[in-house]
Amino acid sequence: ECEADAYDVIVVGAGPAGIVVADRMSEAGKKTLLLEQGGASYYITGGRKRPSWLNGTDLSRVDVPGLYKSIFATQDNLTCSSDYLNSFSGCTLGGCTAINAGLFFQPPASDFDTYFPENWKSADVADAITKVRAKQPFTDNPSQDGKRYLQSGFEVAREWLVEGAGYAEVTINDAADDKSKVFGHPEYNYEGGQRSGPVKTYLQSALDRPNFSLLTGARVTRVDRDGETATAVIVGGTNGTETSYSVCSGSGRIILSGGALASPQLLMVSGIGDPEALTNLTTNGVLSISSSDWINNTAVGDKLFDNPNTFIELTSPNITSYEYSYDNPPTTDKELYLTKRSGPYSFGSQTSAFWDMIPDGNGTIGCQGTIDSSGALDFTANNTITLNVYGTSGLHSTGKVVLDERGLAGASVPFYTDKRDAVAVATFIHNIFAALPASLTPHLIARNSTLEELTTWVSTWSQYTLGNVLHWSSSCRFETCVDTNTQVLGMDNLHVVDASIVPPLTTNPVFGVMIAAERASELILALD
Numbered sequence: 001e002c003e004a005d006a007y008d009v010i011v012v013g014a015g016p017a018g019i020v021v022a023d024r025m026s027e028a029g030k031k032t033l034l035l036e037q038g039g040a041s042y043y044i045t046g047g048r049k050r051p052s053w054l055n056g057t058d059l060s061r062v063d064v065p066g067l068y069k070s071i072f073a074t075q076d077n078l079t080c081s082s083d084y085l086n087s088f089s090g091c092t093l094g095g096c097t098a099i100n101a102g103l104f105f106q107p108p109a110s111d112f113d114t115y116f117p118e119n120w121k122s123a124d125v126a127d128a129i130t131k132v133r134a135k136q137p138f139t140d141n142p143s144q145d146g147k148r149y150l151q152s153g154f155e156v157a158r159e160w161l162v163e164g165a166g167y168a169e170v171t172i173n174d175a176a177d178d179k180s181k182v183f184g185h186p187e188y189n190y191e192g193g194q195r196s197g198p199v200k201t202y203l204q205s206a207l208d209r210p211n212f213s214l215l216t217g218a219r220v221t222r223v224d225r226d227g228e229t230a231t232a233v234i235v236g237g238t239n240g241t242e243t244s245y246s247v248c249s250g251s252g253r254i255i256l257s258g259g260a261l262a263s264p265q266l267l268m269v270s271g272i273g274d275p276e277a278l279t280n281l282t283t284n285g286v287l288s289i290s291s292s293d294w295i296n297n298t299a300v301g302d303k304l305f306d307n308p309n310t311f312i313e314l315t316s317p318n319i320t321s322y323e324y325s326y327d328n329p330p331t332t333d334k335e336l337y338l339t340k341r342s343g344p345y346s347f348g349s350q351t352s353a354f355w356d357m358i359p360d361g362n363g364t365i366g367c368q369g370t371i372d373s374s375g376a377l378d379f380t381a382n383n384t385i386t387l388n389v390y391g392t393s394g395l396h397s398t399g400k401v402v403l404d405e406r407g408l409a410g411a412s413v414p415f416y417t418d419k420r421d422a423v424a425v426a427t428f429i430h431n432i433f434a435a436l437p438a439s440l441t442p443h444l445i446a447r448n449s450t451l452e453e454l455t456t457w458v459s460t461w462s463q464y465t466l467g468n469v470l471h472w473s474s475s476c477r478f479e480t481c482v483d484t485n486t487q488v489l490g491m492d493n494l495h496v497v498d499a500s501i502v503p504p505l506t507t508n509p510v511f512g513v514m515i516a517a518e519r520a521s522e523l524i525l526a527l528d
């Protein structure tokens with residue numbers, strides 16, 4: 001009964017969420033179209049951007065974990081252009097999972113039980129978690145020769161946090177529910193010493209199905225709707241041309257998976273959002289839908305979240321720092337990687353991760369630390385490492401997705417507007433500094449700083465404080481922006497499934513975003 005050229009499901013955006021949901025829709029027999037504005041990333045997708053030392057291999061720069069940090073220096077069209085987004089983000093097959101560090105931590109059950117609505121509690125997402133774990137490999141020991149590399153920082157941190165501060169050493173994803181004073185080797189979604197992620201797993205199973213189509217270089221500019229029914233997505237071409245892709249009338253669904261900045265933007269340019277923002281879009285000539293056809297909802301783009309980051313530089317005579325190179329890795333490390341997928345280039349520079357839950361009224365605020373293999377900014381001498389401290393779940397301060405006069409999305413996230421957040425992060429630092437060994441010297445903040453001094457320091461801007469981690473989430477929340485089936489409020493067949501619907505997690509987002517996409521797939525399929 002569906003029109004010949006229409007789809008059962010159109011998914012906008014091939015990030016981790018869009019790939020998972022498109023795979024599950026096609027698996028269920030839906031004629032599925034996945035639209036991605038970016039292009040090739042991993043070698044298997046046709047990606048060929050790489051340093052010359054990878055010539056002759058079946059690797060692009062995306063495949064090699066140790067090239068992670070180079071994305072901040074050269075982007076090769078893997079990130080979103082300033083004609084599309086006012087933020088640093090992945091715009092390529094895999095979305096940010098093609099450019100990120102690959103840290104892959106399962107969120108604790110308490111995140112679902114505390115912050116998610118009915119139908120999304122830990123018991124409800126248990127199958128979704130099992131599915132992600134079955135389909136997406138991860139490891140805390142990525143080097144294929146089985147050895148751990150660049151461990152001097154890990155050993156110093158273990159002495160400090162485990163022997164000194166009483167943290168438990170755990171295999172992080174085996175003890176996923178425990179995020180109080182735990183320490184371990186970071187988990188990465190790598191396989192065989194290479195970057196994995198949904199492009200290497202879910203996208204490959206989708207591509208094997210005849211009812212699945214993937215279109216790259218396809219930027220969706222808006223959703224066409226007939227009142228409460230989404231009918232098509234419009235893809236912009238060069239010179240203002242437009243192509244329309246329709247969903248089956250009566251039964252089709254459109255799923256927005258553009259990420260926590262882009263999905264609210266797509267809703268707004270389709271006449272769904274805060275009337276003040278829609279009025280601005282109209283004034284600027286971006287929106288031409290009459291205000292009587294708007295779906296007014298101030299929750300679209302509201303309560304955007306990112307983790308506030310603090311860099312702490314630490315020096316110890318027992319540490320040997322390691323700087324990664326894009327063009328010229330040391331010969332032994334290059335050979336180790338090329339011949340055995342081993343050595344420092346088999347992972348993305350983080351050598352340790354740890355968490356604590358800081359009491360906050362009747363609840364808790366999650367805090368995470370990760371330790372990098374080198375110093376940063378003004379402290380790049382050898383013997384130095386960088387500790388990234390972020391506040392995570394339970395933080396109170398949030399921001400907003402803001403559209404500029406061109407209708408492009410950017411982020412406004414004023415960290416620590418709620419002082420409890422700064423106190424929690426400062427408490428985390430204060431607690432671990434109480435156990436800092438004499439051999440480990442912190443820079444810029446004294447080892448005996450008071451809680452008040454640390455609270456002021458984390459919430460005062462410098463190159464080391466108030467940093468964005470680029471973990472955008474929570475900008476289209478359950479019950480105010482989407483219902484618990486991920487349907488946009490006021491719409492019949494328009495969904496948001498990506499980091500936008502995920503509340504602030506205790507862990508880095510990707511694992512949680514993939515769980516959310518698995519759970520959303522179950523709920524969407526159950527609607528038919």
Ligand SMILES: Cc1cc2nc3c(=O)[nH]c(=O)nc-3n(C[C@H](O)[C@H](O)[C@H](O)COP(=O)(O)OP(=O)(O)OC[C@H]3O[C@@H](n4cnc5c(N)ncnc54)[C@H](O)[C@@H]3O)c2cc1C
Nearest residue numbers: 013015017037091095096100103220258259498499508510
């Ligand atoms: C530098 C960096 C490092 C990070 N490190 C980690 C890490 O180590 N571990 C971790 O867990 N998280 C990390 N993150 C965050 C994590 O990658 C993101 O939270 C996650 O990828 C979000 O998934 P998503 O599916 O919601 O959106 P995204 O990954 O942003 O994917 C959205 C996709 O949709 C496409 N799209 C958007 N709008 C349109 C449109 N209009 N038309 C067509 N296509 C569109 C985009 O091009 C993009 O490919 C990092 C992020 C960055 C930027």
